[in-house]
Amino acid sequence: MKIFTATHRQSVAAYGELRLITEVRRWLGDVSPRAPFGIGDDCAVLPPTKRAQLVTTDPVIHGQHFDDAVPARAAGAKLLKRNLSDIAAMGGRPVAAVLSLALAPATNVAWLREFYLGLAACARRYEVKIVGGDITQAPAGFFGAFLTLHGEATSQRVITRNGARLHDHLFVTGRLGGSRRNHHYSFQPRLAEGAWLARQSEVAAMMDVSDGIAKDVQALTPTGLTASILPSALPVSIAAKTAACTSHRPAWVHSLTDGEDYELLFVVRARTDAAKFIARWKKQFSTPLHRIGHFSRKIESGHVDWKTLHGYEHLR
């Protein structure tokens, strides 16, 4: 199904704002609480919290984060999952979201319904309520959904990107690279893994990999240090190997630079035995976990040279 339609009666313009909002609430079903706790008042009301709150915002824009090859339901789910991955990266649990939609008048209502059903199914699965939003007209050809997700800490600690020290281990979940094939929307946010990691005192810092390790690891790297990663230690996905066949670049380069992996990249204290840490992990999760390197003063021989690799930079 196409996102835009040439047939007026199938378009959001034929529905108008008020009828469309009624439909949206029907599509969301039990994921949309009644006002004032949900859609329908000037603000959504959330109860007081005892724990630190987490807030993140990420959109999906047609032509940028998904295209016509991605099913509408998967695009709706991706919108929430991108934000869930950020909550996971702080060791939090998601609570509630608001959604601001900007859409061209020719947006197909049937497509939009699928988008919302995908969003609602994902929200139900991760116990997130959609508590508010806005629908605004955008120029022809534009569809953007801008979600802000609220969560809270699952333990006393919120894990940030800061905290790595010299010799600390660098770990990553899952397998990386080639996400454009379908991983960029079929991924699973690592919420249970993130919450578990936040409870392990030897985990010093964490983030999710959205633009590729080559770019993202810089945010974990303290001033004066560098991340030393052996190419052979990188968990390369099958999609990265497929991409390597046509790009004629090594699969491990794809695993560092393709982006949209939505895996957790985290730092464990140097004193921790990496093999024992992985053994403890395997008792909890089937998600792959690999030690890919450590922090050092200089890039060591045979390790990845960051000067030659770049992750995905927006607006370039």
Place this chain on the structure above:
Amino acid sequence: MKIFTATHRQSVAAYGELRLITEVRRWLGDVSPRAPFGIGDDCAVLPPTKRAQLVTTDPVIHGQHFDDAVPARAAGAKLLKRNLSDIAAMGGRPVAAVLSLALAPATNVAWLREFYLGLAACARRYEVKIVGGDITQAPAGFFGAFLTLHGEATSQRVITRNGARLHDHLFVTGRLGGSRRNHHYSFQPRLAEGAWLARQSEVAAMMDVSDGIAKDVQALTPTGLTASILPSALPVSIAAKTAACTSHRPAWVHSLTDGEDYELLFVVRARTDAAKFIARWKKQFSTPLHRIGHFSRKIESGHVDWKTLHGYEHLR
């Protein structure tokens, strides 16, 4: 200054994402706290709250909520003020915001700087911190800024749109209509007024007027009742009178249908003496306040007939 530029080196594309984010933090200055309480980690962290939290989301999109006639600083301030008006309508106070930006590569950096400076000045004035955000590339010609604002209740009570009863008074702040002249961006959100109203037990329901009273009052009107408003009781703005000269419709019609007034429309119990209520108000505020009508079973003779008037409906 134009929002888009044909000169590459003046565009956000020439800056790239990382340098642009550095600039954005510089433009925001003290309005942008350090990570993890602000920009720079996967999520922003907000402290636990004792009071009910309020969340609202509203964008500004070029060509929709502002055009080239609106100064960039005013557009940036409008983005926050639209959301502040929603917090005011629940009787809350604002706390922190996240901002998701979708912009064409040809967006002029100098224009964007002005936009952020206007946003920052407004945030400073209302003591709001900008704690997170996202910048994403959009198709040529598009600029949209999607803000989610968090606030909290200022008293035990959060005022919602529900609560009006038969014979209750209907009040409105300020003067209405003709907002397209400049009120749509020069307005002042009624935060102090909203917080005061939330503490008055005789105030039963409240909302802000964003699409015009003709549309918005329906949300305050209980099933089976109607809002009876005398045209002569409406506080008509000078801009509405000016608009009436060219539209050949009465100024009071503009005051009900133009929208973007961002005034507070609220319900006071029938037992309250309206004149005494206004006298109490005048001890607190210089903002105009008028009783414009009441809730009745039927539209009474000489009162506004809602069937013939419509507020601003999006996507129509």
